[in-house]
Amino acid sequence: MPDTQQRTARNVLGSELKPCSRDPVTGFFRDGCCNTAGEDVGVHTVCAEMTAEFLAFSQAAGNDLSTPRPEFGFPGLSPGDRWCLCAARWLEAHEEGKAPRVVLESTHERTLDFVPLATLKRHAIPG
Numbered sequence: 001m002p003d004t005q006q007r008t009a010r011n012v013l014g015s016e017l018k019p020c021s022r023d024p025v026t027g028f029f030r031d032g033c034c035n036t037a038g039e040d041v042g043v044h045t046v047c048a049e050m051t052a053e054f055l056a057f058s059q060a061a062g063n064d065l066s067t068p069r070p071e072f073g074f075p076g077l078s079p080g081d082r083w084c085l086c087a088a089r090w091l092e093a094h095e096e097g098k099a100p101r102v103v104l105e106s107t108h109e110r111t112l113d114f115v116p117l118a119t120l121k122r123h124a125i126p127g
Contacts, residue, residue, distance in 0.1 A: 020047035020106040021082035034084035042086040047106035054100040087114035
Protein backbone atom coordinates (compact mmCIF):
# COMPACT_ATOMS: atom_id res chain seq x y z
CA MET A 1 0.00 0.00 0.00
CA PRO A 2 1.48 3.41 -0.87
CA ASP A 3 2.57 5.58 2.04
CA THR A 4 0.17 8.35 0.99
CA GLN A 5 -2.79 6.05 1.63
CA GLN A 6 -1.42 5.06 5.02
CA ARG A 7 -0.98 8.71 6.03
CA THR A 8 -4.50 9.61 5.00
CA ALA A 9 -6.29 6.58 6.49
CA ARG A 10 -8.84 7.63 9.10
CA ASN A 11 -10.24 5.84 12.11
CA VAL A 12 -13.89 5.70 13.21
CA LEU A 13 -13.37 8.90 15.23
CA GLY A 14 -12.27 10.82 12.12
CA SER A 15 -8.62 11.19 13.08
CA GLU A 16 -5.48 9.50 11.77
CA LEU A 17 -5.58 5.70 11.91
CA LYS A 18 -3.20 4.44 14.61
CA PRO A 19 -1.39 1.06 14.53
CA CYS A 20 -3.28 -1.90 15.97
CA SER A 21 -0.50 -4.44 16.60
CA ARG A 22 3.03 -5.12 15.48
CA ASP A 23 3.41 -8.18 17.75
CA PRO A 24 1.78 -10.12 16.28
CA VAL A 25 1.89 -8.04 13.12
CA THR A 26 -1.67 -7.60 11.89
CA GLY A 27 -3.67 -6.03 9.12
CA PHE A 28 -4.68 -7.09 5.64
CA PHE A 29 -1.38 -5.63 4.40
CA ARG A 30 0.53 -6.95 7.44
CA ASP A 31 1.60 -3.39 8.23
CA GLY A 32 0.37 -3.36 11.82
CA CYS A 33 -2.66 -1.21 10.90
CA CYS A 34 -6.26 -2.04 10.01
CA ASN A 35 -5.87 -0.48 6.56
CA THR A 36 -8.14 -1.66 3.76
CA ALA A 37 -8.50 -1.44 0.00
CA GLY A 38 -10.64 -2.95 -2.74
CA GLU A 39 -8.80 -6.27 -2.68
CA ASP A 40 -9.60 -6.67 1.05
CA VAL A 41 -12.92 -8.42 0.46
CA GLY A 42 -13.14 -9.37 4.15
CA VAL A 43 -12.79 -5.72 5.22
CA HIS A 44 -10.26 -6.38 8.01
CA THR A 45 -10.83 -3.02 9.69
CA VAL A 46 -11.73 -3.61 13.36
CA CYS A 47 -8.81 -3.47 15.80
CA ALA A 48 -9.92 -5.85 18.54
CA GLU A 49 -8.35 -7.36 21.62
CA MET A 50 -8.79 -11.11 21.53
CA THR A 51 -10.64 -12.99 24.25
CA ALA A 52 -10.92 -16.74 24.78
CA GLU A 53 -14.66 -16.42 24.21
CA PHE A 54 -14.26 -14.66 20.86
CA LEU A 55 -11.52 -17.05 19.69
CA ALA A 56 -13.83 -20.00 20.42
CA PHE A 57 -16.71 -18.24 18.64
CA SER A 58 -14.55 -17.57 15.58
CA GLN A 59 -13.31 -21.16 15.48
CA ALA A 60 -16.88 -22.48 15.70
CA ALA A 61 -17.79 -20.14 12.82
CA GLY A 62 -15.06 -21.71 10.67
CA ASN A 63 -12.15 -19.30 11.20
CA ASP A 64 -9.57 -20.77 13.60
CA LEU A 65 -7.48 -17.81 14.74
CA SER A 66 -5.78 -19.72 17.58
CA THR A 67 -3.79 -22.33 15.66
CA PRO A 68 -0.44 -21.18 14.25
CA ARG A 69 -0.15 -21.49 10.47
CA PRO A 70 3.58 -20.98 9.79
CA GLU A 71 3.09 -21.61 6.06
CA PHE A 72 1.14 -18.34 5.98
CA GLY A 73 3.32 -16.51 8.49
CA PHE A 74 0.46 -16.64 11.01
CA PRO A 75 1.53 -17.14 14.64
CA GLY A 76 -1.91 -18.02 16.05
CA LEU A 77 -3.64 -15.65 18.44
CA SER A 78 -4.07 -15.75 22.21
CA PRO A 79 -6.31 -13.79 24.55
CA GLY A 80 -4.90 -10.28 24.91
CA ASP A 81 -3.47 -10.12 21.38
CA ARG A 82 -4.75 -7.31 19.18
CA TRP A 83 -5.81 -8.18 15.64
CA CYS A 84 -7.59 -6.58 12.69
CA LEU A 85 -10.88 -8.45 12.39
CA CYS A 86 -13.36 -8.52 9.54
CA ALA A 87 -16.05 -5.94 10.27
CA ALA A 88 -18.87 -8.35 9.44
CA ARG A 89 -17.43 -11.08 11.72
CA TRP A 90 -17.08 -8.59 14.58
CA LEU A 91 -20.72 -7.57 14.09
CA GLU A 92 -21.78 -11.22 14.02
CA ALA A 93 -19.92 -11.80 17.31
CA HIS A 94 -21.58 -8.70 18.77
CA GLU A 95 -25.02 -10.00 17.82
CA GLU A 96 -24.17 -13.26 19.63
CA GLY A 97 -22.88 -11.43 22.73
CA LYS A 98 -19.27 -12.49 22.09
CA ALA A 99 -17.67 -9.40 20.55
CA PRO A 100 -14.15 -8.57 21.69
CA ARG A 101 -13.24 -5.10 22.85
CA VAL A 102 -12.26 -2.51 20.22
CA VAL A 103 -9.50 0.10 19.95
CA LEU A 104 -11.37 2.98 18.25
CA GLU A 105 -8.22 4.94 17.34
CA SER A 106 -6.98 1.88 15.43
CA THR A 107 -10.29 0.85 13.83
CA HIS A 108 -10.59 2.01 10.21
CA GLU A 109 -13.50 4.31 9.29
CA ARG A 110 -14.71 1.76 6.72
CA THR A 111 -16.01 -0.23 9.71
CA LEU A 112 -18.83 2.31 9.98
CA ASP A 113 -20.30 0.81 6.78
CA PHE A 114 -21.07 -2.26 8.92
CA VAL A 115 -21.25 -1.19 12.57
CA PRO A 116 -22.67 2.01 14.12
CA LEU A 117 -20.15 4.11 16.06
CA ALA A 118 -22.34 3.94 19.17
CA THR A 119 -22.04 0.13 19.14
CA LEU A 120 -18.27 0.28 18.76
CA LYS A 121 -18.03 2.82 21.60
CA ARG A 122 -19.82 0.40 23.96
CA HIS A 123 -16.93 -2.03 23.38
CA ALA A 124 -14.12 0.53 23.38
CA ILE A 125 -10.85 0.23 25.25
CA PRO A 126 -7.95 2.68 25.30
CA GLY A 127 -5.34 2.35 22.56
